[in-house]
Amino acid sequence: MSGVTGRAMVNFGAGFPWEMREYPVPDPEPGAIVAKITMASICGTDVHLYQGDFGGRPPAKQKPSIMGHEFVGRVHKLGAGVSTDTTGRPLAEGDRVVWSPSMLCGRCPACLKGVLPCPNRKAHSGTTSDEWPHFKGAFAEYYYLSPGQWVYKVPDNVPDAAAVYVDCAAGTVAYALSKVCFPMGSWGVIQGAGGLGLCAAPVMKDLGARVIMVDKVAERLAIATSFGADHTIDSTEYPTPESRIARVKELTGGRGAEVVMEVVAAAPEVVPEGIQMLDVGGTYLTVGLVGPYKVELSMMPFIDRGIRLIGSASFDASTMAQVLDLMARTMDRYPWASLISHTFPLEDAEKAIQEAIAGRVVRAALVME
Ligand SMILES: [Zn+2]
Ligand SMILES: [Zn+2]
Structure with missing residues (x-):
């Protein structure tokens, strides 16, 4: 001793x-x-x-x-x-x-x-x-x-x-996003601007995406902008799923997003909505709905629009090093410490x-x- x-x-x-x-x-x-x-x-x-x-x-x-x-x-x-x-x-x-x-x-x-x-x-x-x-x-x-x-x-x-x-909030979202790919000029949507969502925005930006964040709390969306969100959708201004889907389509030139990621704690109803925000061949990423949540989904988008659904938890050894490197490179751009x-x-x-x-x-x- x-x-x-x-x-x-x-x-x-x-x-x-x-x-x-x-x-x-x-x-x-x-x-x-x-x-x-x-x-x-x-x-x-x-x-x-x-x-x-x-x-x-x-x-x-x-x-x-x-x-x-x-x-x-x-x-x-x-x-x-x-x-x-x-x-x-x-x-x-x-x-x-x-x-x-x-x-x-x-x-x-x-x-x-x-x-x-x-x-x-x-x-x-x-x-x-x-x-x-x-x-x-x-x-x-x-x-x-x-x-x-x-x-x-x-x-x-x-x-x-x-x-x-870095462990675990930033590592978890960075590892989840390592499973997808953003073609040039594509968009990512983040449902939920809490701790995980705010970490996800700079990661998506670093992967080359343009970022839209959806939340119902105005203060969180203001922070989301400082974490790199190009656009925010306030659910109190767009109160129905249809209006939020239409807004994403409008912001993405009618195509929809390449990736929609949910990082909500307890709102499974965002999933069917998020799937409809996707471009053809896009990926829905589920990370935040840890718990006994159930969602009713139509299988047709997966069959006839090539949509994929991926879940993710935890992270690997290289992700932690990548997140530290991202923070070091972007410390002047994003208010990482304000989380x-x-x-x-x-x-x-x-x-x-x-x-x-x-x-x-x-x-x-x-x-x-
Ligand atoms: Zn944790
Ligand atoms: Zn093992």
Whole structure:
């Protein structure tokens, strides 16, 4: 042990109050890295876990664990044999880094086919924070990167408030968009201008598309423009699906969009509408509707207009490096850091989640130092 201790906000399952605990900071085993977290942001998944949306609330208090998977920090200690990040850049103690909390098992049918997400990816996240190596979640002062976890040096001009959500918000939409192709002069439509949607706009622009964003909140659409949207459609001004479809057709010279991507949290009704916004041969990309949502669809657009439907979750190792590079190249063009609209100290982690639940933040983050 290093003799150093670190604080962690631990939870015991949905419905139980969180508690601050102090754990010894472990020494890294060969191939591992101990990072000092400087900022951790709150993702929609954390909100779902907090509310017990995945599989209901546990009947009894669970063993303590640390929530959160969006973080940025500095290398505190490198384990023996670690001299570079995942992309081969030299890595030293004190360097600013981001990393992925999940690891692919590399041997399941999904990994062997290159399909994400790997069903075994949580196997490396540890069991309870009371056991070594203690620090396996974001809402804490340290994090233990097990050997093989992807880690990336953060470019100097990318501030914590941007790097913090490379995993997972920006990585998730960038990976989804890596599955499509934008021919010259084509258009992309993003349904939903929340955190995921705002990340998607600069990615689509970088892939060469012109971007239309649809939302019903005027303030979000104003931010969408600063994140690269060429046009926005305010659903309060275009209140029916027919009027929004007609507006997309009008903006795209009558053709429709090459790609329509939904990044809405709980509005499955956007899907049939989005499919009708597509150009012939276009692709509908579903990313945000995680949960028991059902949609009724006509099969005819897929049969007689060559429309494709693709879903996506998670991301691969190269996506995180690409997103960091995009941020570094476009830091002057897009207000990447403004996505983190509110910050809180670690001890106010529950308050930060409650603000996210209440919809009073674009994205909330905990600042550790
Ligand atoms: Zn997430
Ligand atoms: Zn696997």
